[in-house]
Amino acid sequence: KDKDKSAPSKDSTPEGAAERQADGAETPKQQLLDIIGNMKVEVSYRKKLQQLKASENKKQAVNKLEAPPDSEGSVPQGITEDTQRGKPLNPELVKAASAVASSFPRDKKQTESELLAQLRRHEKTTDKQKKGGTINIRNVISEMTVKRQSPEQWGARISGRISLQLGEDGQRIRPSAQSVDSRRSLKVGKRLNIFTKASTEPEHALKTASSPTIWDLEFAKEVAAVTAQPPRNGFEEMIQWTKEGILWEFPIDNEVGMEDDAEFHEHIFLEKHLEGFPKEGPIRHFMELVICGLSKNPYLSVKQKVEHIEWFQKYFEEKKELLQEI
C-alpha cells in the first residue's frame, strides 16, 4: 500500500515540478499542498516526511532559497522534525506544516502548533551556529569575574586543582574556567618586540655541511658508555636486554623482522613471471616444476621467489646458443 501511494505521489511531483517551471506561479505549490493534505492516514509517517522533504527539496531548487541542504539524519528523531532552514518562518513552511497537520489522525491544531514550535526552535539554533560558537564562550567567560587571591590561597588552589582532577565533576568546572581565563590573558595584548625571532637556517646549513667524523662517533660512544648506569633492579636489567635484543618482546610476535606485505596470491600464482621463457619444450616443463615448488615454499618472500625465477631466465639466455645447437 505504501509503495503504491509513494509511486503515484512521486510521479506527481516531477509533473508538478515541470508545471512549476512552466507557470512560475504559486498554484502548483497549492496543488502539492492539496496532494499532501489529501494523503490518507494509512501512509506511514516516515514515508510522508520523506515525500514532504522531496517535494520541498524541489521547491528549494526551483525557488533558489538560500537555505543550506537538509540534514537527513534528523528524520529518525521524531515526528515533529521538519528540517528546512530559512530566516523567519517561511509562509511556505507554515503552509506545509498545516498541511501535514491536517493529514494527521490526531489533534490537528496541537500537531500544527508543535510543528511550528519545533521549527522556531530549530531556526534559533541554526542562527546561533551560523554566527559562530566561540563568541558565545567568550561572552560567558567575560561575564565571569576574576577573584583577587592571596598567595596562600594560590597554593591551596593549585594543590586543589591537582587533586581535583581525579575527583568530583561538580568542582571541576571552576579550575578549568580559571585556567581558560589565564590562557586568554596571555594571548591578548600588544607584542612588546623584546625578543627577535632566531633564524634556524644557519643551523641546518652547519649540520648538513659536515657529516659526523670518527672523533664525533667515538665521543658519542664514550658518552653513552659513561652515562649507561648499571641497572638498579631486575626490571631495568630486562629493559636493557630487550633493547639489546637478548630478551624478546612480549607478547611474542612470531613475525618480527618479517614484513611480508604480499598477498597469498602473489606467492602462489607465479605463472606471470614465466613470460620470458619459451612456451614449449623441456625448459618450460622445468620452470613449471620450479614454480610449483616455489608456490609451496612458505619461507621465501615474494621478492626472493621472483629473483629465483629471474636468475634462471638469465642463465638460460646465456646458454641460448648452446641450446640451439641441440
Add this chain to the structure above:
Amino acid sequence: QVLPSSCPRQVRSYYVDWRMLRDVKRRKMAYEYADERLRINAIRKNSILPKELQEVADKEIAALPRDSCPVRIRNRCVLTSRPRGVKRRWRLSRIVFRHFADHAQMSGVQRAMW
C-alpha cells in the same frame, strides 16, 4: 673496547685458533653462494633438461670457489674449537659441556640417575 661497568661477561675479541677462523670464513662463503649452488644443482639433478646443459652446469659448479660448498664446514666447539665430540644442541665439546653442567651453569641440565 670501552665496556660499561655493568657488563660482567667475558669478552673474547679473538677466535680460539686459526682453524676456527678458517671455519668461520667457510661458513660465510657458503652463505653467500648458497642460492647459486642450489639453482645450479637444480639444473644438474634433473631428468627433463638435456644432458649437455647438465654437463655445462657441472663444470660451472666445479668452478665456484672451493670454500663455498657447505660440505667443508665442520661443527667445531664454540669455546675450545674441538672438532670432535661436539654436541649439536649446545655447540660445545663434551668436556666444556660437562664443566658447565657440573657447575650448574647449563639451564635445565641435570646429572642422569635412573
